[in-house]
Amino acid sequence: MKQVLPTIPETSFASKCYWLGKHTWNGLKRFVREHIVLFTSLVIIAIVLLFISRPYLQHLAITIRLYSAPLFFGALGVILANWLWLKLNRLVGLLIGVISIVFTVTFFSPFEGPRQYLALWWQYTFDDHVTIDTLPLTEHERIHPxxxxxxxxxxxxxxxxxxxxxxxxxxxxxxxxxxxxxxxxxxxxxxxxxxxxxxxxxxxxxxxxxxxxxxxxxxxxxxxxxxxxxxxxxxxxxxxxxxxxxxxxxxxxxxxxxxxxxxxxxxxxxxxxxxxxxxxxxxxxxxxxxxxxxxxxxxxxxxxxxxxxxxxxxxxxxxxxxxxIPKQVSTFVAESFRFTRGFFAPMPGYHLGDIRVPNLPGDQNDQPFTCFFDFGDHAKLYHYFALEPFQADKQGLNTSLFVPADGVGPTLAYRHYDREEALTGVSAVVAKVMESRKNYDWSQNSAAEQRPVIRDINGKRRFFWLTTVVTHKEGDGTSGSQFIAGAEPDITLTDANYNTVVWVNARKPDGWTDELKEELSTVWDGESSQP
Incomplete structure (x- = not known):
């Protein structure tokens, strides 16, 4: 008679997990009994980390979240390269490993390089933005920077x-x-x-x-x-x-x-x-x-x-x-308009139709400027960007961008270049203001925070830059250089079309339109009216 040997049942994965959990739990209970003081200290440290240190660690959590994709693909490529090196072909494995390392280094930072390029393109392509045909009017202009x-x-x-x-x-x-x-x-x-x-x-x-x-x-x-x-x-x-x-x-x-x-x-x-x-x-x-x-x-x-x-x-x-809306968010939206002329517009060595958000040297409040705009069917606060050509020495106003400050509704873009409007950009205004009064003490004063002012005057919708002249004030050693505008600040309005600066009465904003008419009547003479 044939002898049947007893079969040894295979241990299932669930059974292995059960025994692992049981032994771990028993080990933990034994550790608590034998090291009660150490265990209590660890619990206190955990509570401190939970209730006190969690905010301090959040930046690290965000960093891990932002870098996880390139690190994941880089690690996956290295593992694949190691397997190919050992099992298939060393040359192929070496090639895959090099590609993985280059990919990880190139795409490691979410703030620059190809990854940032693609993120801005994605933002412009899929974000909700609308091109408008008429500039809005401004109200509630801020006097002080x-x-x-x-x-x-x-x-x-x-x-x-x-x-x-x-x-x-x-x-x-x-x-x-x-x-x-x-x-x-x-x-x-x-x-x-x-x-x-x-x-x-x-x-x-x-x-x-x-x-x-x-x-x-x-x-x-x-x-x-x-x-x-x-x-x-x-x-x-x-x-x-x-x-x-x-x-x-x-x-x-x-x-x-x-x-x-x-x-x-x-x-x-x-x-x-x-x-x-x-x-x-x-x-x-x-x-x-x-x-x-x-x-x-x-x-x-x-x-x-x-x-x-x-x-x-x-x-x-x-x-x-x-x-x-946070400034970082609206600025990212503005930067994405570099892709207005297509995917290759911001490409190094190409830059066809590329734009920039100009920096304003010496100004302590860079773009965006938060202003009130009236579009007729809706009026509220927007983050305003004056976009200029990519080349820093080209300072014409390429596009006026309006990002809803409450985050409700699409971004609105008025493309000046499409209408062949040669308006002075925001980065050129300071020089215009300083040139208009050469005898001013510009070593102690400066023109700060150029904001748009748009008015209907003489049958035309006209674009001005509102500038407050401020006095420099040395800080206390901790806050650095500051500036102030006095009880009667000097205000200028620069006609962006004619580059003409008008110094207006800061105490009577309601009278600015009349002052502009009086000062610029000779400049505007002879132009055709436009509704």
């Missing part, structure tokens, strides 16, 4: 405090500079609160920072606070795992809600795309004022903020038409 507003506000502080960066926002039916008064030194920044918000009308030549333009508030977080009391850190603590790796806080602004209460509005950048990451508008986080001590403790432990998605902003009245 942003940096001058910050300096003037600092001069009005009578306590040991600091002023946060001013933000140009809609406050009800007016458009104001808003900023918070925050603690100035280490201990108050760690333990104190933000107790005042200032809101100053931006269209006035003389700014009043006294009590009538201040409101009492109680925020346990602030833009300049330290550690758990920092508004951006509090926002990061509210992120779930998905947002932690894909969203990051940007600007902190103070905006009045529909009930008239001040709220902190933190704009979010969302990194979209894995292989070609692009900064997009991720909505906002709303931090309300503290009602009691428990709110402050909750903020310390779990952060603060209510997320409003970009799609929901249009349904929130006090957020519609606001200045919300």
């Amino acid at each position: 942003r940096s001058a507003v910050h300096t003037l506000a600092q001069e009005g502080i009578t306590e040991v405090q600091e002023v946060s960066d001013p933000s140009f926002v809609r406050d009800g039916d007016s458009y104001n500079w808003t900023m918070a008064i925050e603690p100035a030194f280490l201990v108050p920044r760690l333990t104190g609160t933000v107790n005042e918000v200032m809101s100053v009308p931006a269209d006035r030549p003389a700014l009043n920072f006294s009590g009538e333009n201040r409101d009492s508030v109680v925020f346990s977080t602030g833009e300049g606070m330290i550690g758990p009391r920092n508004s951006q850190f509090a926002t990061i603590k509210r992120f779930g795992l998905w947002r932690y790796f894909n969203y990051e806080p940007a600007n902190v602004r103070y905006i009045r809600d529909d009930a008239g209460a001040w709220a902190q509005v933190i704009s979010l950048i969302r990194w979209k795309g894995w292989f070609l990451p692009r900064p997009t508008f991720g909505g906002v986080m709303i931090i309300r004022q503290n009602e009691n001590a428990a709110d402050g403790l909750k903020t310390f432990l779990t952060g603060a903020g209510e997320w409003i998605s970009p799609k929901e902003i249009a349904d929130v009245p006090y957020l519609r038409g606001q200045n919300l």
Whole structure:
């Protein structure tokens, strides 16, 4: 009789996982019993990392997220090259390995090189933008540059405090500079609160920072606070795992809600795309004022903020038409217009139809400029970009770009080059202003923050650059050089078509049109009218 040997059953994968988990759990229990002090210390360290260090590590998480694609493909290529080297053909393996390394190095950074090139092309190709045929009118022009507003506000502080960066926002039916008064030194920044918000009308030549333009508030977080009391850190603590790796806080602004209460509005950048990451508008986080001590403790432990998605902003009245979108997002949109003439337009050595966002040397508030534009069927704040030709010595206005500041609606582009309009670009305005008054002391003064002003005058829609002449003021050694504009700042309006500078009365903005008519009547004589 044939003897049948007993079969040894194969151990299944599930069984292996079970025994691994069981032995691991038993080992962990034994470790806890034998090293209770060490285990307790590790738990405390984990809690500290969770509640305190998580915001500090978020930049690392975003970096890993941005670099993961090229590293993944690079590692995959190296593994494949190693397998080919050992199993098939050493020459093929070496070739694949070299290609993988070159690919990883070339595409490693999401901010430059071929990867950035492709990301900008993708943005322009698939982003929602519209070409318009008529320039909008401007309203609510700001008299003072942003940096001058910050300096003037600092001069009005009578306590040991600091002023946060001013933000140009809609406050009800007016458009104001808003900023918070925050603690100035280490201990108050760690333990104190933000107790005042200032809101100053931006269209006035003389700014009043006294009590009538201040409101009492109680925020346990602030833009300049330290550690758990920092508004951006509090926002990061509210992120779930998905947002932690894909969203990051940007600007902190103070905006009045529909009930008239001040709220902190933190704009979010969302990194979209894995292989070609692009900064997009991720909505906002709303931090309300503290009602009691428990709110402050909750903020310390779990952060603060209510997320409003970009799609929901249009349904929130006090957020519609606001200045919300981060500068990094709108700048990326503007840079993508380098591809207006096709995929190869920005190619090195080619640059046919290529454009640039010009830098403004010496100006402490580069583009974009946040301005109010009236398009007839809609009027609100936009981030404005004056795009110029790629060559730095060519300073004509190529395209006027309007990015909705609330993130609602498409980007609007008025292409001056298509209409053969030879308008002076923003980077050339400073020289025009300085040349118009050669006897001015330009060693101590400068022309700052050129903003567009568009008016209907004598039957034509005319484009001007509004410039505020500011005085340089040395900083205290920590803030560096600053500049201010006095109670009666000098204002110029430069006709972008004729390069003619008109010095207007800053106290009477309503009379600027009449001043322009009087000063430029001889320049405009003989031109054909155009509706």
